[in-house]
Amino acid sequence: MKSVILSLAVALTSARCAFSVAVWGQCGGVNYTGDTVCDSGSACVVLNDFYSQCIPGATATTSSTTTTRPTSTTTSTAPSSSICSGSRTAFKHFGVSESGAEFGNGKIPGVLGTDYTWPSPSSVDYFMSAGFNTFRIPFLMERISPPSTGGMTGPFDQTYLNGLKTIVSYITGKGGYAAIDPHNYMIFNGQTISSTSTFQAWWKALASQFVNDSHVIFDLQNEPHDIPAQTVFQLMQAGVNGVRSSGATSQMIWVEGTSWTGAWTWTSSGNGDAFGAIKDPNNNLAIEMHQYLDSDGSGTSGTCVSSTIGAERLQNATAWLKAHNLKGVLGEIGAGSNTACIQAVQGALCEMQQSGVWLGALWWAAGPWWGDYFQSIEPPNGPAISQILPQALKPFLPVA
Ligand SMILES: *[C@@H]1O[C@H](CO)[C@@H](O)[C@H](O)[C@H]1NC(C)=O
Numbered sequence: 451m452k453s454v455i456l457s458l459a460v461a462l463t464s465a466r467c468a469f470s471v472a473v474w475g476q477c478g479g480v481n482y483t484g485d486t487v488c489d490s491g492s493a494c495v496v497l498n499d500f501y502s503q504c505i506p507g508a509t510a511t512t513s514s515t516t517t518t519r520p521t522s523t524t525t526s527t528a529p530s531s532s533i534c535s536g537s538r539t540a541f542k543h544f545g546v547s548e549s550g551a552e553f554g555n556g557k558i559p560g561v562l563g564t565d566y567t568w569p570s571p572s573s574v575d576y577f578m579s580a581g582f583n584t585f586r587i588p589f590l591m592e593r594i595s596p597p598s599t600g601g602m603t604g605p606f607d608q609t610y611l612n613g614l615k616t617i618v619s620y621i622t623g624k625g626g627y628a629a630i631d632p633h634n635y636m637i638f639n640g641q642t643i644s645s646t647s648t649f650q651a652w653w654k655a656l657a658s659q660f661v662n663d664s665h666v667i668f669d670l671q672n673e674p675h676d677i678p679a680q681t682v683f684q685l686m687q688a689g690v691n692g693v694r695s696s697g698a699t700s701q702m703i704w705v706e707g708t709s710w711t712g713a714w715t716w717t718s719s720g721n722g723d724a725f726g727a728i729k730d731p732n733n734n735l736a737i738e739m740h741q742y743l744d745s746d747g748s749g750t751s752g753t754c755v756s757s758t759i760g761a762e763r764l765q766n767a768t769a770w771l772k773a774h775n776l777k778g779v780l781g782e783i784g785a786g787s788n789t790a791c792i793q794a795v796q797g798a799l800c801e802m803q804q805s806g807v808w809l810g811a812l813w814w815a816a817g818p819w820w821g822d823y824f825q826s827i828e829p830p831n832g833p834a835i836s837q838i839l840p841q842a843l844k845p846f847l848p849v850a
Pocket residue numbers: 480481500848
C-alpha cells in the first residue's frame with residue numbers, strides 16, 4: 451500500500467516538470483524530485499541539506515555554506531541555515547494535532563457537529579502531501595466511556611469509538627501515524643483519576659481496539675496537572691502495562707508528566723525525578739512534553755519572549771532525556787506568526803534535531819473549528835499557514 455502511494459507520488463511529481471515552484475515552496479533538498487525553478491521574483495535558497503525554498507527577493511544559492519540572507523521586504527524573515535548548523539537527526543514523527551473531538555468539554559456527551567467534530571480528512575491529506583506524517587487526535591474520555599453507562603469501567607460508546615477509528619484508519623491507511631490522545635488532564639467526570647488499576651484496565655480495553663494497527667500511537671493522557679509527579683508517573687506506568695497487556699506490542703506509547711507536561715518545567719516540577727524509572731517491556735516509549743513560547747508558556751499570546759526562547763526552554767529537558775537515555779516527543783508547540791516567534795520555533799526544532807534525543811514535534815493545532823485562533827494551522831488559511839508552515843516547520847522536513 452505504502453509503496454504504491456510513493457511511486458504514484460513520484461510519477462505525479464515528475465509529470466509536473468513544466469511548472470515553477472510558488473513563493474515559499476520547496477525547490478530542492480536530498481531526495482527531492484520536484485521542480486527546482488522558482489516563480490519570478492523569488493529564488494531557490496538552500497536552507498539545509500534537506501530543504502531548499504523559493505524565497506522572494508533572494509539570490510539563488512547552491513550550497514548551504516554560501517546561503518545569503520534574503521532581502522525580502524515583507525515582514526517575514528526567512529530561515530537561514532546559520533540558525534541550524536551541524537549534524538541533525540531527522541524527525542520520525544512530525545505533524546500536527548488534529549483537534550475537534552475534544553471540543554465542548556462542558557457538554558457531555560454533546561452533539562456531533564454542534565458541540566464537537568472529528569478532524570477533516572482533507573486536512574490530513576494536506577499535511578501528508580506536504581511531507582508530514584503524524585497526527586495527534588484529542589478526544590474526550592467521557593464521550594468514549596460515558597459516565598451514564600459505567601464510566602471508565604463500563605463499555606465504550608460505539609458511535610464515538612467508531613468516529614475515532616474512522617479518522618485513525620484514514621491516517622494510518624495513508625501510511626501516517628495517529629496518536630490517540632485522551633484529552634482529559636487526568637480528570638474524569640470531574641474527579642481526578644487516582645486508581646492505577648482502573649487506568650490500566652481502561653487502557654488495556656482501548657488499546658485492544660487498535661491492536662492490529664501498528665501506526666497507532668498511544669498517548670496515555672493529555673497534560674495532567676496539580677497532581678504530584680510521582681502519582682502521575684505511577685498512573686502512566688500502569689497505562690503502559692495496560693497497553694502492552696492488550697497485545698498491542700508493536701505500537702509506540704507516549705507518556706506525559708504533571709504540570710501540563712511542560713518541557714521548561716520538566717525537572718523543577720518533579721517529573722525529572724519520577725519519570726527516569728519508566729519501563730516499557732517492549733522498549734518503544736517516548737516522553738511527551740509540551741512547550742509554548744509566550745511569557746507564561748500557555749500558548750495564549752502570539753508574542754514570544756524572544757527569538758531564542760524556544761531553544762532555551764528545551765535545553766534542560768534535552769539534557770534530562772540524554773542523561774536518562776530516553777527519547778522525547780514535543781507533542782505540542784505553538785507560537786505567533788511574527789519574526790521573533792518564527793525564529794524561536796526554528797531554534798526549538800533546530801535544538802531538537804541537533805540533540806538526537808527528540809523523535810519529533812507536533813504543531814498545536816489543526817482542526818476545523820479554530821476560526822482565527824492565531825495558532826490554527828488548519829488549511830487552507832488558518833493564521834499559521836502562510837508563515838509558520840513554510841518558514842518554521844517545512845525546513846525541518848523530511849521525516850525519517
Ligand atoms: C534518500 O533516499 C535514499 C534511498 O532511498 C535513502 O536511503 C535516504 O535515507 C534518503 N535520504 C533522506 C534524507 O531522506
